[in-house]
Amino acid sequence: MEEGVQVMTTLKDIAKEAGVTVMTVSNVINGKYDKVSKSTVETVTEIARRLDYVPSATARSLVAKSSRLVGVLLPATKDEGIFLSTHNVAVIGVIERLLREKGYYLLLRGVSAAEGVSGTLRSWNLDGAIFIGFLDSEIQQMRASFDTPLVVLESYAAHGDFMNVRLDDRRGGYLATHHLIQNGHRSIAFVGTHKSERGVDRERYEGYLEALREAGITGDPVTLLSHAVSYSNGVEAGTKLRREHPEVTAVFATADQFAVGIMDGIHSLGGTVPDDLSVVGFDNLEIAATSRPPLTTITQDLNRKAATAVDLLLQRLQSKRDQPGETILDVELVERKSVRNLKPA
Amino acid sequence: MEEGVQVMTTLKDIAKEAGVTVMTVSNVINGKYDKVSKSTVETVTEIARRLDYVPSATARSLVAKSSRLVGVLLPATKDEGIFLSTHNVAVIGVIERLLREKGYYLLLRGVSAAEGVSGTLRSWNLDGAIFIGFLDSEIQQMRASFDTPLVVLESYAAHGDFMNVRLDDRRGGYLATHHLIQNGHRSIAFVGTHKSERGVDRERYEGYLEALREAGITGDPVTLLSHAVSYSNGVEAGTKLRREHPEVTAVFATADQFAVGIMDGIHSLGGTVPDDLSVVGFDNLEIAATSRPPLTTITQDLNRKAATAVDLLLQRLQSKRDQPGETILDVELVERKSVRNLKPA
DNA sequence: CTGAAAGCGCTAACAT
DNA sequence: ATGTTAGCGCTTTCAG
Numbered sequence: 001m002e003e004g005v006q007v008m009t010t011l012k013d014i015a016k017e018a019g020v021t022v023m024t025v026s027n028v029i030n031g032k033y034d035k036v037s038k039s040t041v042e043t044v045t046e047i048a049r050r051l052d053y054v055p056s057a058t059a060r061s062l063v064a065k066s067s068r069l070v071g072v073l074l075p076a077t078k079d080e081g082i083f084l085s086t087h088n089v090a091v092i093g094v095i096e097r098l099l100r101e102k103g104y105y106l107l108l109r110g111v112s113a114a115e116g117v118s119g120t121l122r123s124w125n126l127d128g129a130i131f132i133g134f135l136d137s138e139i140q141q142m143r144a145s146f147d148t149p150l151v152v153l154e155s156y157a158a159h160g161d162f163m164n165v166r167l168d169d170r171r172g173g174y175l176a177t178h179h180l181i182q183n184g185h186r187s188i189a190f191v192g193t194h195k196s197e198r199g200v201d202r203e204r205y206e207g208y209l210e211a212l213r214e215a216g217i218t219g220d221p222v223t224l225l226s227h228a229v230s231y232s233n234g235v236e237a238g239t240k241l242r243r244e245h246p247e248v249t250a251v252f253a254t255a256d257q258f259a260v261g262i263m264d265g266i267h268s269l270g271g272t273v274p275d276d277l278s279v280v281g282f283d284n285l286e287i288a289a290t291s292r293p294p295l296t297t298i299t300q301d302l303n304r305k306a307a308t309a310v311d312l313l314l315q316r317l318q319s320k321r322d323q324p325g326e327t328i329l330d331v332e333l334v335e336r337k338s339v340r341n342l343k344p345a
Numbered sequence: 346m347e348e349g350v351q352v353m354t355t356l357k358d359i360a361k362e363a364g365v366t367v368m369t370v371s372n373v374i375n376g377k378y379d380k381v382s383k384s385t386v387e388t389v390t391e392i393a394r395r396l397d398y399v400p401s402a403t404a405r406s407l408v409a410k411s412s413r414l415v416g417v418l419l420p421a422t423k424d425e426g427i428f429l430s431t432h433n434v435a436v437i438g439v440i441e442r443l444l445r446e447k448g449y450y451l452l453l454r455g456v457s458a459a460e461g462v463s464g465t466l467r468s469w470n471l472d473g474a475i476f477i478g479f480l481d482s483e484i485q486q487m488r489a490s491f492d493t494p495l496v497v498l499e500s501y502a503a504h505g506d507f508m509n510v511r512l513d514d515r516r517g518g519y520l521a522t523h524h525l526i527q528n529g530h531r532s533i534a535f536v537g538t539h540k541s542e543r544g545v546d547r548e549r550y551e552g553y554l555e556a557l558r559e560a561g562i563t564g565d566p567v568t569l570l571s572h573a574v575s576y577s578n579g580v581e582a583g584t585k586l587r588r589e590h591p592e593v594t595a596v597f598a599t600a601d602q603f604a605v606g607i608m609d610g611i612h613s614l615g616g617t618v619p620d621d622l623s624v625v626g627f628d629n630l631e632i633a634a635t636s637r638p639p640l641t642t643i644t645q646d647l648n649r650k651a652a653t654a655v656d657l658l659l660q661r662l663q664s665k666r667d668q669p670g671e672t673i674l675d676v677e678l679v680e681r682k683s684v685r686n687l688k689p690a
Numbered sequence: 691c692t693g694a695a696a697g698c699g700c701t702a703a704c705a706t
Numbered sequence: 707a708t709g710t711t712a713g714c715g716c717t718t719t720c721a722g
Contacts, residue, residue, distance in 0.1 A: 008467065010715055014648070021693050026717065037691060052490075058412065059715035061403045072453075076442065089434045097421060105469070108417075108453040113693050122353065122680050123402040145397075171498040178533055290635045355699060368707050371701060383709055404699035409712050 009051040018046050029055060057105075061125055069105050071121055071129040072147075072314065075138070078109025084130070087285055088132055091153070094306030095130065102314055111142070118145035128313045131155070136199050149316045150307045156199025159325040163312045165305060169200050172298040172331040175209025176252045176280040179296070179333055180213045183341030185250035185278060188212070189222035191237045191255035191262060193229060204254045204282065222248055226258075235260015235268070241277065242269045249342065250278035258286045259295055263338065274340035284334055293337035300331050354396040362392050374400060380609040400597025402450075414450045415658065416466055416474040416493075420483070421455025429463060432630055432647070433477055436498070439651035440475065441554040447659055459484065461489035473658045476500070479690055481544050494661045496654045501544025501658055504670035508657045510650060514545050517676040521597045524641070524678055526560045529687030530595035530623060533557070534567035536582045536607065537599035549599045549627065567593055571603075579606015580613070586622065587614045594687065595623035601630045608683065619685035629679055638682035645676050 011029070015022045020040060027035045028044040036044075072092060096106050107124060111117050111134075121129060128149040131139060136157040143150070143161060148210035150162035155162070188208075195202035212221060222245050226233035234257055234304050241248055241262065253259040259281030263273045273279055273293060281288055284299035308327050352626040356374070360367045367384060371378045381389075401502035408411035417437060428541040441451050452469060454478075456462050466474060473494040476484060481502040487505055488495070495507035502509070525533050533553075541546035557566065567590050579602055586607065604626030608618045609616055618624055618638060626633055629644035653672055 006713090008470075022716080023694085023718095024692060026715095027692090028478055030717090036692065040691085052463070054464055054467040056407070056715050057472065058403045058406045058470055058700090060717080061698095062401070062407055062700090062715080064716050067403065076445075088714080092453075096453055100421075100455060105465070106453045108437075108451045110438075111447060113515075118397070119399055120450070122399040125353075125403055126403065287633070287635060290632060292637065353699090357699080367700080368702095368710085369708060371699095372708090375701085380707070385707080401699050405701080406714095407699080407716090427714090643692050 004068075008056065008158070009048075009053045009054075010299075011053075013051060014044060014047050014053060017051070018044050029053070054275065058196050062317075065125075066127050066317075067125040068103060069124055069126050070099055070106055071107045071109055071124070071126045073109050073117060073129060074132050075134055077201075087283060090302050091132065091306045094303055095310055098307060098310040102310075104314075116145055117142045121146045121148055126315055130163050130259050130309055130313065135197060148149075149313060151313045153305065154200055154311060156203065162325075163316070164326040165309050165312065166200075166326070166328060167201035167300050167305075167331050168328050170207040170210070170283060173204035173252065173254075174211045175207070175333045176204075176282065176298055177208045177211035178214075179337060180250040180278060180280060181211060181217070181254065183339055184279065185252075186215075186217055187222075187248045187250070188217075189224065189241060189245065189248045189251040189252075191224045191234070191251055191258050192226075194225045194227060197227065198254075198268075199256045205250075208252055229255045229257050229280055231257045231261040234258035234264040236260035236261070238265020238277075239269055240265075242266055242271055248277070250280075250339070252280050252282075254282050256281040256283045256288045256295060256297055259297065259338070260291045263291060263293075263295070274338050278339040280333075280339060288334075288336070292337075296336045296338045298331050299331065299334045300329060305329055351435045353401065354393075354398045355401075358396060359389060359392050359398060362396070363389050381482065402563055410470075411662075412470040412471050413448060414469055414471050414472045415444055416452045416454055416469070417477065418454050418456050418462065418465075418474060418479075419477050420457075420479055422457050422601055432628060435647050435655075436477065436651045439648055440655055443652060445632075447655075449659075454587040456487070461490055462487045466491045472662055475658065476655055480542055484561040494658060496658045498650065498654060499545055505540070507670075508661070510654050510657065510678050511545070511671070512645050512650075513673050513674060514548035514676075515552040515555070517627060517672060518549035518597065518599075519556045520552070520676065521549075521551045521627065521643055522556035523559075524680075525561070525595040525597065525623060525625060525684060526556060527640075528595075528623065531562055532567075532593045532595070533562075534569065534586060534590065534593045534596040534601075536569045536579070536596055536603050537571075539570050542572065543599075548598045549597075553597055571685055574600045574602050576602045576606040576609075579603040580610040581606070583607035583610020583622075584614055585610075587611055587616055593622070595625075595684070597625050597627075599627050601626040601628045601633045601640060601642055604642065604683070605632050605636045608636060608638075608640070618681050623684040625678075625684060628674065633679075633681070637685075641681045641683045642679055643676050644679045645674060650674055 008309050011025045014025045025044050028041050033041055038193055099106050109120050131152045138157055139152055139155055139157040146223045152162055152164050154166050155164055173225060190208050192201040224237045236328060259279050262279055266273055266277050281295050281297035286295045288295040288297045356367045356370045360369045369381055370389050373386050378386055444451050454465050469650055470491050476497045481500055484497055484500055484502040497507055497509050499511050500509055535553050537546040540550060546618060569582045600609060604624050611618055611622050626640050626642035629642045632638040633642045
């Protein structure tokens with residue numbers, strides 16, 4: 001029993017044992033059997049197995065241009081971790097599996113705005129990267145410092161230089177608002193983030209306006225904007241809505257966290273959802289199904305999103321061919337219990 | 346504007362530009378200023394910045410024994426992704442942050458029982474690894490194929506060869522059951538997994554028995570065992586409990602998924618929690634706070650768990666000193682609304 | 691079919 | 707204070 005530092009078996013070890021050159025062993029390991037005699041293949045293979053040989057990824061990556069390493073980067077602050085939504089989690093899970101199936105490794109990394117991204121990306125010689133959850137401005141800025149093949153999720157950043165996979169947010173906003181209108185609502189508020197921060201919200205807002213316009217609803221709609229998506233900002237919006245805008249009968253929130261917060265805000269003031277206020281969210285997180293009441297919201301195909309991202313990246317890696325700059329995924333309305341039908345039966 | 350493959354700046358480039366040797370540049374980059382004249386340091390530093398130099402981690406890892414890469418491995422099947430619980434997600438988030446702070450990189454990897462683990466672990470020359478969510482038997486088996494410093498979360502596998510960070514599961518089981526007893530319950534069922542599969546459940550079961558014994562409750566308690574932790578297995582247990590064990594007034598479930606499932610199972614049969622059945626779970630996942638009714642459960646300090654794991658690993662990496670084989674984290678009862686007080690006021 | 695030489699980017703050890 | 711040599715484990719030429 002050896003103790004202490006692990007001693008790796010190398011090609012050299014096998015070569016010595018087999019009485020051949022390192023080169024020959026390398027060829028066997030890499031399956032280039034046409035360059036090696038059958039008997040040599042057998043001996044070498046046997047010895048490799050016996051010595052429990054594992055190729056050194058670092059050595060390979062040094063000599064080849066490829067590292068078979070893909071970076072998945074998420075926003076992070078120095079003090080907080082990553083992984084905000086259940087959502088992203090699921091996406092990363094799928095990404096990991098797909099990459100693994102294709103023989104790639106996944107380097108997970110939180111990126112704080114302060115430190116650059118280029119260190120990580122370039123020092124490991126990443127074959128590619130996937131960005132999740134960054135603001136458009138951050139993406140543009142980060143993109144400047146490296147040119148590894150890149151797929152970005154949920155962004156409206158100009159996509160001259162990378163591939164973009166996102167939802168049809170505008171349609172989502174339209175669907176949500178249209179649903180409220182169909183249920184007889186006319187005074188529908190909008191709760192989201194300042195549109196400069198998330199392109200996603202700007203689009204959802206456009207969809208919202210479109211539905212309003214289509215229904216001939218004019219006038220300034222009530223619009224409540226926060227700087228970040230959070231439950232507590234939702235609560236705040238909910239209380240504000242009840243206190244200051246009694247005429248509003250429904251609200252479209254651009255995130256389920258907002259929506260659930262709004263509902264709780266209403267409840268805390270003695271109101272009821274959907275009786276006093278109808279709410280539609282966006283994302284269909286787990287909390288949407290378990291909230292009270294269960295939240296009507298806009299959903300998407302998570303697996304498909306992750307799969308699309310990985311596919312695009314790998315295709316790009318394998319065949320230098322250019323891929324479409326933007327892939328837009330469809331969304332759907334999930335009807336639950338947070339919308340009241342105002343129309344007479 | 347260059348197009349195509351990224352060309353990395355190397356020490357050689359800088360050396361040429363500065364008119365010095367690669368070695369000198371290396372010394373400057375690594376901050377060994379005592380070996381280089383002040384003026385050289387300045388020129389080299391300037392050129393490095395101008396050329397946007399980033400050291401090659403792969404080259405470094407090849408020559409050094411250290412790769413500054415830590416593997417976080419989770420169970421996965423070929424068809425399913427990783428990331429079962431909200432829980433693990435949070436833990437990984439914290440681990441990532443701590444590793445990053447210390448200058449380490451995180452390789453995220455799902456491991457299916459079929460493929461070995463040694464390939465990943467050894468080909469990347471990982472400095473260390475953290476295992477999350479594996480069965481004890483899997484750990485023992487995997488451990489055989491490599492001897493990288495290892496921290497294992499939530500396991501009762503013999504810890505001769507690695508560090509173990511886990512909860513005081515026994516106390517958790519005791520606390521949960523004791524709470525039910527204090528609320529006047531005498532007929533308390535146990536819902537968990539077959540104890541051979543998760544050591545965690547065996548311990549929680551022991552704690553459960555201990556509380557029963559202490560209260561002088563004898564006789565065979567109702568015990569419902571599944572093969573895997575899941576909501577649907579919980580629902581099944583809940584319906585079974587209501588149909589076949591009407592004498593049972595309370596249940597301790599070893600996982601919140603079970604507990605929430607049980608509650609829904611009861612509800613689906615027209616029963617009410619906690620009026621018809623009191624339920625205590627374990628883990629304090631997000632669903633515990635948002636379930637109906639909110640679930641009384643056993644909680645733990647997630648941050649502390651992750652931090653402990655990383656600390657142990659890094660200490661082990663930095664000073665070859667041996668660390669305690671097992672670190673046991675405390676647990677607490679979180680009281681919510683799923684337990685009915687049977688005692689007269 | 692097999693070997694020899696060179697080099698990927700970097701650093702440790704020993705010169706100078 | 708700087709340079710030289712050597713080598714980490716591997717693959718890509720180019721020779722035999």
